Amino acid sequence: MSSRRSMRLYKRALKKIPGGVNSPVRAxxxxxxxxxxxxxxxxxxxxxxDGRKYxxxxxxxxxxxxxxxxxxxxxxxxxxxxxxxxxxxxxxxEVRLAELVxxxxxxxxxxxxxxxxxxxxMSAIRLARAFTQRQKVIKFDGCYHGHADGLLVKAGSGxxxxxxxxxxxxxxxxxxxxxxARFNNLDxxxxxxxxHGGNVAAVIVEPxxxxxxxxAPKKGFLSGxxxxxxxxxxxxxxDEVITGxxxxxxxAQVVYGIxxxxxxxxxxxxxxxxxxxxxxxxxxxxxxxxxxxxxQAGTLSxxxxxxxAGLTTLKLLSRRDRYHLLEQMGKTLEEGFRNVxxxxxxxxxxxxxxxxxxxxxxxxxxxxxAEARQCNREQFARFFHGMLARGIYLPPAPFxxxxxxxxxxxxxxxxxxxxxxxxxxxxxxx
Ligand SMILES: *Cc1c(COP(=O)(O)O)cnc(C)c1O
Numbered sequence: 001m002s003s004r005r006s007m008r009l010y011k012r013a014l015k016k017i018p019g020g021v022n023s024p025v026r027a028x029x030x031x032x033x034x035x036x037x038x039x040x041x042x043x044x045x046x047x048x049x050d051g052r053k054y055x056x057x058x059x060x061x062x063x064x065x066x067x068x069x070x071x072x073x074x075x076x077x078x079x080x081x082x083x084x085x086x087x088x089x090x091x092x093x094e095v096r097l098a099e100l101v102x103x104x105x106x107x108x109x110x111x112x113x114x115x116x117x118x119x120x121x122m123s124a125i126r127l128a129r130a131f132t133q134r135q136k137v138i139k140f141d142g143c144y145h146g147h148a149d150g151l152l153v154k155a156g157s158g159x160x161x162x163x164x165x166x167x168x169x170x171x172x173x174x175x176x177x178x179x180x181a182r183f184n185n186l187d188x189x190x191x192x193x194x195x196h197g198g199n200v201a202a203v204i205v206e207p208x209x210x211x212x213x214x215x216a217p218k219k220g221f222l223s224g225x226x227x228x229x230x231x232x233x234x235x236x237x238x239d240e241v242i243t244g245x246x247x248x249x250x251x252a253q254v255v256y257g258i259x260x261x262x263x264x265x266x267x268x269x270x271x272x273x274x275x276x277x278x279x280x281x282x283x284x285x286x287x288x289x290x291x292x293x294x295x296q297a298g299t300l301s302x303x304x305x306x307x308x309a310g311l312t313t314l315k316l317l318s319r320r321d322r323y324h325l326l327e328q329m330g331k332t333l334e335e336g337f338r339n340v341x342x343x344x345x346x347x348x349x350x351x352x353x354x355x356x357x358x359x360x361x362x363x364x365x366x367x368x369x370a371e372a373r374q375c376n377r378e379q380f381a382r383f384f385h386g387m388l389a390r391g392i393y394l395p396p397a398p399f400x401x402x403x404x405x406x407x408x409x410x411x412x413x414x415x416x417x418x419x420x421x422x423x424x425x426x427x428x429x430x
Contacts, residue, residue, distance in 0.1 A: 005049040006037045030397035031381040036388075041068025043407035046393060054393035055412045057402040061395075062210070062242050062267040065326075065355075066313065067407020073271050073312045080308040086300055094302045097311045101269075101277065104250050104318065107259035111279025112288060113302035117241035117266030118146025120276040121204065123296045124262045125150070128202035128235045130294045131284045136196055138203045138234075140183040142212030142369025142399075145204055145239050145264070150174045154369070155211075183209055184217065184367050186224040193232050202235040202262075203228075207252035210242040210401045212369045213358035214351040222258045229261075235284070241266035241276065242401070245314065247354045248323050271313030275306035322406055326355035329404045329413060333357060336417030343421070344428040355404040359383070372399055379427075386423035392416050 013020035021027045021035070028035045036048040044067050046056045056068070066073065094113060102108050114120050125137055125148075139145065141154040152167045153175050179196060182188040183205075193200060203225055209215040229236040238260035244251040245268040253260055261284060266276030279285060287294045334352045337359055341348050348361045360366050361383065362376030380398035387394050392415075394402060404413075 009037045010034045028396040031384040043067040056393045059403040067405040076312040093307045108279040109282040110285040111277045115274045120264040120278040121145035122148035124278040132201040134201040138179045143206045144211035153178045197232040200234045204237040212372045213399045235261040237262045239264045271309030273306035273309040330355045344424045356401040390419035
């Protein structure tokens with residue numbers, strides 16, 4: 001079977017869409033070749049326009065915890081769309097979603113809905129600056145918080161694989177307000193506070209990193225961030241756009257027992273439609289217009305269809321414990337991959353937190369962006385294409401997370417491990 005239709009569509013796309021894509025990592029620059037165009041998805045599978053079927057571990061980069069076209073979500077959205085797609089006025093569903101999120105994440109007493117994670121992080125930082133009346137923000141090398149100007153500094157996968165340490169078009173003055181620390185390294189945070197403490201508005205962090213590949217926080221790292229931000233009267237912002245409802249119903253903050261001052265949500269929150277949010281302490285959220293002076297708004301914010309998809313997803317997730325199953329499936333995949341690495345004597349390490357997982361080739365451990373960058377990218381590209389040829393669709397870049405969904409079956413995981421075994425046999429024969 002050829003991939004002629006994808007190839008033809010890509011060529012047409014290249015003429016009218018920059019790089020042929022509406023988000024850079026979709027162009028497969030990190031792995032080479034040309035991207036496959038997707039026709040549809042069903043549960044754990046996607047189908048490309050050439051009729052190929054793949055087991056999907058991208059899951060639209062995180063949102064699809066129930067897999068593609070989840071019947072309950074589809075039914076709810078179908079019903080919702082008949083009542084109109086947007087009003088630019090308040091709906092009951094927004095209130096219900098806000099109430100549910102506040103119940104699941106006790107650190108959030110109020111939240112505002114937006115349309116993308118980028119907007120959520122950008123708005124949370126504006127709010128943190130206004131609240132503290134300070135300018136600087138500390139972020140971590142390799143963490144991604146969307147593409148707002150001041151946050152595009154050392155920002156992880158999409159940029160790491162494109163080789164752009166920064167982005168042109170970001171005024172140097174903006175980037176200067178962002179200080180870079182090292183993930184899992186409290187000393188690096190301490191040093192920044194010692195120098196700039198009186199002017200640091202907030203520390204923003206992915207509590208479990210997903211954008212330099214999966215990296216778990218070391219014991220004491222997150223609590224250390226909380227201590228130091230409190231000591232300097234700065235705010236702690238958890239960017240849980242990936243981890244919210246992924247590593248647990250209450251996000252990483254409940255799993256690790258740290259209540260941040262502000263939280264960013266997205267991805268799963270929208271159940272596969274464009275929805276995100278930021279929220280947290282009431283005294284901070286009170287500064288937002290119309291209560292306070294900090295402006296933030298959106299024509300499609302809290303879009304009824306996105307809210308229905310998100311609310312349905314969260315209700316399904318909270319009906320019974322699904323995280324035990326996600327943990328088991330993640331573990332199955334991790335152990336299967338590790339056995340294959342050992343069997344063929346391939347050097348590599350697997351980082352996993354629940355249902356998010358990254359396989360780094362050529363390194364023994366990865367606990368920071370610097371260590372992630374040591375991995376063997378060429379081997380990853382061969383791995384990606386080897387798996388693709390065997391019907392497994394992985395993130396097309398080495399510094400990304402694979403996501404297991406509740407739609408994956410045991411047989412899907414076994415097929416994935418077998419495909420890896422088959423590829424590894426070929427790879428190690430040279
Ligand atoms: C995806 C992501 C974002 C950006 O969300 P968009 O909806 O793509 O703008 C922000 N932070 C983290 C941690 C993310 O993974």
